[in-house]
Amino acid sequence: MFAHMMDGFYAAFSMANLIALVFGSFVGIVVGILPGLGPMVGMVVLLPFSFSFAPDIALSLLLGVFCGGYFGGAIPAVLLRTPGVPSSIVTSFDGYPLTQKGEAQAGLSAALLGSFGGGIISVMILMFLAPVLAHVAASFGPPEYFTVALFGVVLVVMAFRSQLGRGIMLLGLGFWFSTVGIDGTTLSERFVFGTLVMQNGLDIVPICLGLFGIGQTLILVEQSIMKTDHIHLSRSTLDFSQLWAALKYWKTLIRSGVIGTFVGLLPGTGSILASFMAYDTAKRLSPEKERFGHGTPEGCIASEAGNNAVPAGAMIPLLTLGIPGDALSAVLLGVFTINGIYPGPLLLVKEPVLISTLYFSMLLINVAAFAMLMIWLRPFAMIVKVPGRLLAVVIMVISMVGIYAVNTRLFDAGVAIAMGVLGYILLRMGWPVVTLVMGVVLGEIMENRLRQTLSLGEGSFMILFQRPICLVLLALTLLTIAVPLIRDVQKKTAA
Amino acid sequence: MKNSSLNSRTHDLLGSVLGVSALVLLIFSPWLVDTTGPDPFYKGPLVFPLITLGLILAGSVPSLIRLARPGDALWYLDGQGKPFRAARVLGCLVLYLGGLVIFGLEISTLVFLAVALKLVGQDSRAKLILVPLLVTVILTVIFKYSLGIWFPEPLVMQIFME
Incomplete structure (x- = not known):
């Protein structure tokens, strides 16, 4: 155990891994700062490049973007009241009033300290909780895995229950995309429509890159350019004295990090809820609650610690059960599976060094992102001045060439364009695209588990009702569906 | 009249297109999926596609109903202009x-x-x-x-x- 930890420690500090995580964090901060892009676009654009690396380095690169994005999102939220990532909107509640009072440094110091602290705390919890969950899940067979996956997708779909039909439709569509091509088990053709190119199936990469890389940038070309003339920072680096002053809110920092981690580990909840819950709790427990909303560093710390704890929180169900909680971790699951690594309880036993490397890399990513922003605060803040439309066009062309480069197939680039159109329409309409990505990524896994389960039960689903863990998970799934729907009906009746 | 995404015919049209496409694929799936292998149906390549297409169809039912009975719904995208x-x-x-x-x-x-x-x-x-x-x-x-x-x-x- 200790030897594996040490191996992971050394692997995390290897030059290649350090370069990957620092570069990933840099890209993450940039896309996080730019409103309209966000870490998802950064991750999917780097996805084709990541295939030429070893799995641990590819994961460090993409995790760098994932975590760096949340760091970067706080900058425009504090300086311009425009969140770089949606969850940073909560940071703007107190960050922007601080900027208006001429205390931008106090707001930024608190927000970045919150991001750093939240990230570190959540990785610590991940290191402790993942082995415990994996130990519990070690006795799982195909029926248990299937019901866990079912529970995970139901949680995500129910998180969008105001659009339940659309969520189910997109989940089904994602599952269907995963069935196109040659079936891995029976080598039968499925929905290839007599063509050769379809036999390879619809790859996860062009689908994700199309939906988010191209879809999101098509939206960006239509948005007006931000007015960013009024960015004024007193110094080009972070002010150490302000950082020291913000440390007096250490209790809020720890509490918010813990809240963010546990919200993050629930599929479908997302970083916005983590931010809001951490902020609300800090406000209720603070002796200075009247200052919340008018500019207090404590609010910035709570919100940022909450949302930056989400990536590590989301890694807990991903690593131990193979269930991604959101679109970003779904892409990470794609990276695992493309490299022939299947997350689940056995992953911690089979790949202990990789897991340890991942833990230390996540700690290092938080350090790297914090250090970069501390030193180059003003240059990073000035990134918001880069016209979004210019970036959108450049990202499109990088995405197209990148997607072609993965398999040197123009068909994949065509799929990415088609998915870009679908993504653009769905994003503009506000449909829950995350359920589509979940469907694509989990489709193959769920199908295999389902067929194994049915094989064990000789074609009958009754096997699910004969296993206690499955029964508990099915009951939880039913409750997840029934309780919110009953509450909604009760609210409507009361109104 | 409401100009909201929840009451928009554009959304219902997209949902209906997805639903009808799924229905067509569902009907033709026995011919679009090679089921000549020796595996029984529950182990075979057709079972999961049928479930997925069924999910799409089930999710599209509200859209299909609303599209047929529009009420006061409008053709509305998101209010951000034409693309x-x-x-x-x-x-x-x-x-x-x-x-x-x-x-x-x-x-x-x-x-x-x-x-x-x-x-x-x-x-x-x-x-x-x-x-x-x-x-x-x-x-x-x-x-x-x-x-x-x-x-x-x-x-x-x-x-x-x-």
Whole structure:
């Protein structure tokens, strides 16, 4: 155990891994700062490049973007009241009033300290909780895995229950995309429509890159350019004295990090809820609650610690059960599976060094992102001045060439364009695209588990009702569906 | 009348298109999936596609009903205007893909970036010349020379060679 930890420690500090995580964090901060892009676009654009690396380095690169994005999102939220990532909107509640009072440094110091602290705390919890969950899940067979996956997708779909039909439709569509091509088990053709190119199936990469890389940038070309003339920072680096002053809110920092981690580990909840819950709790427990909303560093710390704890929180169900909680971790699951690594309880036993490397890399990513922003605060803040439309066009062309480069197939680039159109329409309409990505990524896994389960039960689903863990998970799934729907009906009746 | 996404015929139309497509695929799936293997149905390649298409169809039922009985619903997207600029850039992107085959990576990238930047209003001389040049050089160096990715020989070059 200790030897594996040490191996992971050394692997995390290897030059290649350090370069990957620092570069990933840099890209993450940039896309996080730019409103309209966000870490998802950064991750999917780097996805084709990541295939030429070893799995641990590819994961460090993409995790760098994932975590760096949340760091970067706080900058425009504090300086311009425009969140770089949606969850940073909560940071703007107190960050922007601080900027208006001429205390931008106090707001930024608190927000970045919150991001750093939240990230570190959540990785610590991940290191402790993942082995415990994996130990519990070690006795799982195909029926248990299937019901866990079912529970995970139901949680995500129910998180969008105001659009339940659309969520189910997109989940089904994602599952269907995963069935196109040659079936891995029976080598039968499925929905290839007599063509050769379809036999390879619809790859996860062009689908994700199309939906988010191209879809999101098509939206960006239509948005007006931000007015960013009024960015004024007193110094080009972070002010150490302000950082020291913000440390007096250490209790809020720890509490918010813990809240963010546990919200993050629930599929479908997302970083916005983590931010809001951490902020609300800090406000209720603070002796200075009247200052919340008018500019207090404590609010910035709570919100940022909450949302930056989400990536590590989301890694807990991903690593131990193979269930991604959101679109970003779904892409990470794609990276695992493309490299022939299947997350689940056995992953911690089979790949202990990789897991340890991942833990230390996540700690290092938080350090790297914090250090970069501390030193180059003003240059990073000035990134918001880069016209979004210019970036959108450049990202499109990088995405197209990148997607072609993965398999040197123009068909994949065509799929990415088609998915870009679908993504653009769905994003503009506000449909829950995350359920589509979940469907694509989990489709193959769920199908295999389902067929194994049915094989064990000789074609009958009754096997699910004969296993206690499955029964508990099915009951939880039913409750997840029934309780919110009953509450909604009760609210409507009361109104 | 409500102008909200929850009460929009555009959303219902998209949902219905997905639902009807799923129904068509569901009907024809026994012919679109090769089921000649020895496996019983529950182990075979058809069971999961049937479930997925069933899910799409089930999810589309509310949209189909609302589309048939529109009530006071309007044709409404999101209130952010018509997507003309995005459509033009998308058109360029499709042409870019064809351009990769006909003219090769360098020329297509250069032309696509210049035209697309002009279309999105980033049309200062410096941006129109510098950005396409810089991006083309970076992409060529990274993909062609560093990663050694093979790109199809431009058709134009083949014509000249002949």
